[in-house]
Amino acid sequence: MMNKIKSLVAVFLLPLISIAQTNEERFTVYVDIKAADDKTSVYLLWQSEGKTMIDSAKRKNGLFVLSGQIDRPLDATLLTDFENLGSGQLMRKAKKGVGIDALQFFIHPGSIKIKTDSLISKAVFSGSVINADNVRLKSKLKPIIEEEMRISNLLRAGGFVGKDASGKRLSVQDSLELSGWLKAIDSLASAKLPIIKAFIDANPDSYISLKNMVVLAGAFPDLEIIEPMFYRLSPSVRNTFDGKAFHQFLLGKKNVTPCTVAPDFIQNDQWNKPVRLSEFKGRYVLLDFWASWCAPCRRGNADLVNIFNDFKDMGFTILGVSLDNQNSKKDWIKAIKDDQLTWTQVSDLKHWDNSVSKLYGVHAIPENFLIDPNGVIIAIGLTPTELRKKLEEIFSK
Numbered sequence: 001m002m003n004k005i006k007s008l009v010a011v012f013l014l015p016l017i018s019i020a021q022t023n024e025e026r027f028t029v030y031v032d033i034k035a036a037d038d039k040t041s042v043y044l045l046w047q048s049e050g051k052t053m054i055d056s057a058k059r060k061n062g063l064f065v066l067s068g069q070i071d072r073p074l075d076a077t078l079l080t081d082f083e084n085l086g087s088g089q090l091m092r093k094a095k096k097g098v099g100i101d102a103l104q105f106f107i108h109p110g111s112i113k114i115k116t117d118s119l120i121s122k123a124v125f126s127g128s129v130i131n132a133d134n135v136r137l138k139s140k141l142k143p144i145i146e147e148e149m150r151i152s153n154l155l156r157a158g159g160f161v162g163k164d165a166s167g168k169r170l171s172v173q174d175s176l177e178l179s180g181w182l183k184a185i186d187s188l189a190s191a192k193l194p195i196i197k198a199f200i201d202a203n204p205d206s207y208i209s210l211k212n213m214v215v216l217a218g219a220f221p222d223l224e225i226i227e228p229m230f231y232r233l234s235p236s237v238r239n240t241f242d243g244k245a246f247h248q249f250l251l252g253k254k255n256v257t258p259c260t261v262a263p264d265f266i267q268n269d270q271w272n273k274p275v276r277l278s279e280f281k282g283r284y285v286l287l288d289f290w291a292s293w294c295a296p297c298r299r300g301n302a303d304l305v306n307i308f309n310d311f312k313d314m315g316f317t318i319l320g321v322s323l324d325n326q327n328s329k330k331d332w333i334k335a336i337k338d339d340q341l342t343w344t345q346v347s348d349l350k351h352w353d354n355s356v357s358k359l360y361g362v363h364a365i366p367e368n369f370l371i372d373p374n375g376v377i378i379a380i381g382l383t384p385t386e387l388r389k390k391l392e393e394i395f396s397k
Contacts, residue, residue: 024069024070024071025069025070025071025109025110026067026068026069026109027067027068027069027070027107027108027109027110027111027112028065028066028067028110028111028112029044029065029066029067029078029107029111029112029113029114030063030064030065030111030112030113030114031057031063031064031065031066031078031114031115031120031123032062032063032064032113032114032115032116033059033064033080033116033117033118033120034116034117034118035117035118036059036064036080036082037059038058038059039082039084040058040059040080040081040082041056041057041058041080041081041084042056042057042064042066042078042079042080042081042120043055043056043078043079043081043087043090044056044066044068044076044077044078044079044107045076045077045079045087045091046068046070046074046075046076046077046107047074047325047351048070051325051326051327052325052327053068054087055067055068056087068107070107070108070109071241072108072109072240072241072242073106073107073108073130073207073242074106074107074108075104075106076104076105076106076107077102077103077104077105078102078103078104078105078114078120079091079100079101079102079120080101080102080119080120082101090102101119101120101121102120102121103120103121103123105125105131105134106128106130106131106134106207108128108130110127110128111127112125112127112128112131113125113126113127113128129206130206130207130208133203133206133207133208133209134208136199137195137196137199137208137212140195140199141192141195141196144188144191144192144195147184147188148185148188151181151184151185151188154181155181193216196212196215196216197216197229199212200212200213200216200229200233201229201232204232204233204234204237205233205234205236205237206237207237207240207242209233209237210233210237210238210240210242210243210246211242213226213229213230213233213246214242214246214363216229217246217249217250217363218363218364219361219362219363219364219367219381220253220380220381221250221253223250223253223254226250227250230246230247230250245358249358249361252359252360252361253361256359256360256361256369256377257377257380258377258378258379258380259376259377259378260376260377261375261376261377262277262287262369262371262375262376262377263277263359263360264276264277264278264375265277265355265356265359267321267346267347267348267355267356268346268347268348269344269345269346270332270333270336270345270347275319275344275346277319277371277375278375280317280319280371281373281374281375282315282373283315283316283317283373284315284316284317284370284371284372284373284391284394285316285317285318285319285370285371286304286316286317286318286319286368286369286370286371286382286387287319287321287360287368287369287370287371288304288318288319288320288321288366288367288368289321289323289356289357289360289362289365289366289367289368290320290321290322290323290365290366291322291323291324291328291332291365292322292324292328292331292332292334292335293324293328293331294323294365294366296365296366297365297366298335298339300366300384301339301341302339303384304318304341304384304387305339305340305341305342307384307387307388307391308342308343310388311391311395314391314395315373315395316391316395317343317344318343318344319343319344319345319346320336320341320343320344320345320346321345321346321347321354321356321357322345322346322347322349322354323347323351323352323354323357323362323365324347324349324351325349325350325351326349326350328349329349332345332347332349367380367381368380368381368382368387370382370387370390
């Protein structure tokens with residue numbers, strides 16, 4: 001049940017999707033805020049190679065000018081600081097659900113002009129087709145997004161998300177409230193689908209159509225629906241970096257299914273020692289994708305510890321793959337210790353650009369793949385209860 005929360009919260013926190021550097025080009029963002037004064041600061045945040053990138057600016061000649069190098073359009077967040085709080089305090093306020101003046105948009109090579117009378121969240125764009133398209137789609141989704149925001153704030157206020165969520169005990173009343181919110185989340189997600197599909201069909205030349213198709217596909221896309229939709233996009237969109245990556249994801253989904261051989265990989269553990277999946281052949285392996293910042297993952301770790309201890313002497317083990325980044329390496333190592341995860345852990349500390357998560361087409365966590373002693377995938381996406389039942393069936397034979 002808690003797994004659904006992570007997807008909702010991700011909509012409202014900084015959407016930092018990490019990138020692999022290729023041929024980079026310069027982007028420049030020009031921000032015009034009429035209500036700003038010389039004490040006002042503007043911060044731009046995005047992510048590269050698992051690291052949070054920040055540029056800041058004071059007003060000069062009436063404009064805030066921010067820039068950087070990127071290889072393709074990326075999610076970014078613009079923050080205005082009227083009180084001289086600093087970017088760190090602004091982000092902490094955002095994660096607590098405290099309202100701040102922020103704008104989520106796309107940075108891309110070239111110039112982006114943003115103008116507002118007062119709040120950056122109310123800004124308008126010029127010189128950016130991508131952001132204009134994104135605004136058009138968001139306007140169609142506005143009532144749904146606002147309701148999602150309301151529920152997200154309720155979840156934060158109730159302590160169901162954030163650092164305290166993994167240790168929260170649910171009362172009967174908590175469970176009833178949470179169940180109602182999750183049903184509302186499902187209903188809102190369903191309400192979005194026809195709007196997004198209609199936008200994609202009407203805008204095959206739009207990069208925003210591709211970005212939303214990725215969301216529409218989810219971790220386990222219905223290939224009979226998504227593949228034809230993808231091929232209806234214009235060649236210029238399909239041949240972008242993200243278009244090619246999504247195409248590879250769709251192809252990979254045909255190969256990472258039950259009864260197929262699990263793709264082998266090498267990734268370093270927390271002591272920088274390389275670990276190869278094929279080293280575990282001869283045992284049943286749960287390939288577990290998680291992160292220190294993922295509350296549902298942390299909540300489920302207690303169950304995994306019990307399952308691991310009950311079956312580890314029968315030929316079962318777990319290989320954890322963390323989607324932490326360079327900035328959260330210490331949090332990852334601390335979470336391993338705090339949650340008593342005694343099995344092997346690996347990560348390349350590149351967040352959602354983790355090479356193993358991309359290999360297995362993982363777009364949401366927690367996620368897992370159960371692999372048999374011959375290296376064949378036998379189950380995907382098991383809850384702790386389902387995993388225990390499966391292992392009992394296996395080892396009772």
